[in-house]
Amino acid sequence: MTTVLETDGLERRFGKLLAVDDVSVAIDSDDVTSIIGPNGAGKTTFYNLLSGRLKPTGGTVKLLPSGGTELADITGMEPFEINNKGLSRAFQINNIFEGLSVTDNIRVSRISRDDRTLDIRSVAREDEGLTEAAWEIIELVGLEEVAETQCANLSHGDKRKVEIALSLGTDPSVVLLDEPTAGMNATETEKMVDLIDDLNRQTDTTFVLTEHDMGVVLEISDRILVLDGGELIADGEPEKVMQNEQVREAYLGGEA
Numbered sequence: 001m002t003t004v005l006e007t008d009g010l011e012r013r014f015g016k017l018l019a020v021d022d023v024s025v026a027i028d029s030d031d032v033t034s035i036i037g038p039n040g041a042g043k044t045t046f047y048n049l050l051s052g053r054l055k056p057t058g059g060t061v062k063l064l065p066s067g068g069t070e071l072a073d074i075t076g077m078e079p080f081e082i083n084n085k086g087l088s089r090a091f092q093i094n095n096i097f098e099g100l101s102v103t104d105n106i107r108v109s110r111i112s113r114d115d116r117t118l119d120i121r122s123v124a125r126e127d128e129g130l131t132e133a134a135w136e137i138i139e140l141v142g143l144e145e146v147a148e149t150q151c152a153n154l155s156h157g158d159k160r161k162v163e164i165a166l167s168l169g170t171d172p173s174v175v176l177l178d179e180p181t182a183g184m185n186a187t188e189t190e191k192m193v194d195l196i197d198d199l200n201r202q203t204d205t206t207f208v209l210t211e212h213d214m215g216v217v218l219e220i221s222d223r224i225l226v227l228d229g230g231e232l233i234a235d236g237e238p239e240k241v242m243q244n245e246q247v248r249e250a251y252l253g254g255e256a
Contacts, residue, residue, distance in 0.1 A: 001028040004064040004206045005050070005087070005174050006071060011058030012045055012230075019045040021230040022059070027174070027223075029064075032200050033208045034217045037227035038250060043210045046227065047176055051089045052079040063087050066173045086173035090163045090180065098152040102143050102162055105151060106134040109169025134169070140202065141165045141195060157188035161195065168205065177209035181216050189213065193220050218242070226250070 005027040012020040020042045027033050035043050048054040050061055055076050062071040066086035074082050083089075097105050110133050138147050141161045146154060151162055160180060167175045180196065181189040193216055200207050211217050217224065217238070224241040226234040228250040234241045241247055 001030050002064065003027065003071065004029045005208070006062045007050075007059060008062075009059035010046070010049060010056055010061065012049055012054060013057045019230050020049060020056075023227070023230075023232045024059075025225060025232065025235065027206065027208060029204075029206050031206070031222040032196065032220055033206075033223045033225065034221040035208065035210050035225045035227065036212075036214075036217055040229075041227040041250075042230035043227055045230070047089070047178065047210065050082075051087060051176060052077050052082040064173050066171050068173075083170055083172075086171070087176070088167035088170050088172035088174070089176040089178065090160075090167045091178050096151050096159060096162050096166060099150065101148050101150055102138065102154070102158075102165070103131070103134050103147050105162055106137050106165050106169050107131070109166045110134060137165050137168050140168065140199065155188075156183055157191065160184070160192065164195070164199075168199075168203070172205055174206045174208060177207060177211075179211060180209055181211065181213055189216060196220055 003026045006025070008024050010020055010023045011018065023046065035046065037043055045054065049056050052074070060073060060075045063074045063082070063085055065072050072085060074085055074087070077085070097108065100108070107130055110130055138144055141164055143158065143161055143165065146158055151159060154162065164175070164177070177196070181192050184192060196207055197220060199205065221238050223236065224234070224238050225232060226241060226247050233250060234244045234247045
């Protein structure tokens with residue numbers, strides 16, 4: 001296994017409030033890692049520190065860049081700089097171009113990866129390499145049947161797939177998934193779990209997710225990190241973490 005994302009003493013203060021408190025983790029390339037915790041545990045702040053939306057007040061964040069062999073310090077970089085290094089984020093609220101087709105959405109993502117500026121409605125569509133790359137991702141996430149559909153007309157489940165496809169379009173080493181099954185019915189949830197599992201096996205991308213559905217967490221995760229009050233209180237395999245008394249008290253209210 002290779003460490004692809006690492007924090008050392010990561011901290012974020014908001015005045016007197018310590019939202020993330022001395023969190024040190026090393027995420028391995030082969031694991032699907034879930035981050036859980038009660039409301040206010042610091043999960044969103046932690047994600048924002050990793051992705052550059054917030055600057056840490058202490059500690060460091062390091063990332064294995066796409067195609068790289070050594071961890072690079074990304075502490076305090078802007079979000080676009082961190083994305084260019086190889087860390088992408090799929091948000092809980094869809095962050096897609098609803099007026100464009102699925103294919104054009106992914107073309108935009110590929111253009112940003114290549115640091116190019118093109119007219120998406122003309123030149124980009126004539127770029128065979130760009131279209132081929134977009135279709136590879138479309139097939140990976142199972143959107144072939146709706147590839148030319150305007151995203152505004154997609155189901156909620158397919159919109160979530162497009163969000164993940166956009167993340168993959170930047171050729172990331174790590175993707176942060178923010179509540180990937182939020183708002184889904186049972187069938188859509190199962191399909192999303194299968195998709196993440198398939199992508200983890202078929203690509204070189206490492207997936208990290210926050211998720212409230214404990215059934216999803218236990219089914220998909222190789223490793224679980226538990227935050228409470230901004231502190232990392234548990235880290236390990238799902239069965240071991242869920243037997244942790246401190247986790248039960250913080251996350252499950254002490255229930256078995």
